[in-house]
Amino acid sequence: MSGSAGSTRKYSSPLREQQALETRERILRATLDLLNINPFGDISMDDVAKSAGVERRTVFRHFATKEALFDAFWIFINEGMNARTLPSTLDELVHAPIETFQQFDKNQGVIRASIHTPAGYAMRMRTITARRKAFKECFRAADMEPASENGKRAEALFHLLYSAGAWEILKDYAGLTGQEAGEVASxxxxVILKATKPDAGSNLFNGE
Structure with a gap:
């Protein structure tokens, strides 16, 4: 007989673990659906449970508090978006708004919540270091030094143009679709890149 008489063996079932992961994702996707319907509403744990098709206690088993649920939700959304939105080349960065803004159209409630709610702001701030690093590497790879004055200005404007805020303003103020907004941003x-090249015929930043 192996082991001491008082010891207990922890049993881990791969099937049970998989089911738990699937339930967790169902809860997070239910939160996504609710935010898309009402981005600024007060979503309760009961609402999430009903939308996910699970018992209220199941939601609390995975997320002890509403704050824990939303923290996990924004990480879940951020991971999914970053897989598509962080560019690796300057060409990717320039054309990224076209596809990404169309994706924003499909999840308007969540995107607006990410702009206007404290939890959404916190989520965006978690991504800022990786985003800045990606942008700088894109500029360097294209032989455009981001530390130069024009490089800093161009990079700053790219952050503005490739953002949920730009998507929202172009939709709401200019009446554009996500695709049209992405094309305008691109x-x-x-135009900015052409203006910042040393051999460009004019320099928009100097008003020439």
Whole structure:
């Protein structure tokens, strides 16, 4: 007989673990659905449970508090978005708004919540270091030094143009679709790049 008489063996079932992961994701996706319907509403744990098709206690088994649920939710959303939105080349960065803004159209409630709610702001701030690093590497790879004055200005404007805020303003103020907004942002980036090249015929930043 192995082991001491008082010892207990922990049993881990791969099937049970998989089911738990699937339930957790169902809860997070239910939160996504609710935010898309009402981005600024007061979503309760009961609402989430009903939308996910699980018992209220199941939601609390995975997330002890509403704050814990939303922390996990924004990480879940951020991971999914970053897989598509962080560019690796300057060309990818310039054209990224076209596809990404169309994706924003499909999840308007969540995107607006990410702009206007404290939890959404906190989520965006978690991504800022990786985003800045990706942008700088894109500029360096294209032989455009981000530390130069024009490089800093161009990079700053790219952050503005490739953002949920730009998508929202172009939709709400200019009446554009996500695709149209993305095309406008991409075009503006190309204008900025042309203006910042040393051999460009004019320099928009100097008003020439």
């Amino acid at each position: 075009w503006a980036m190309q």
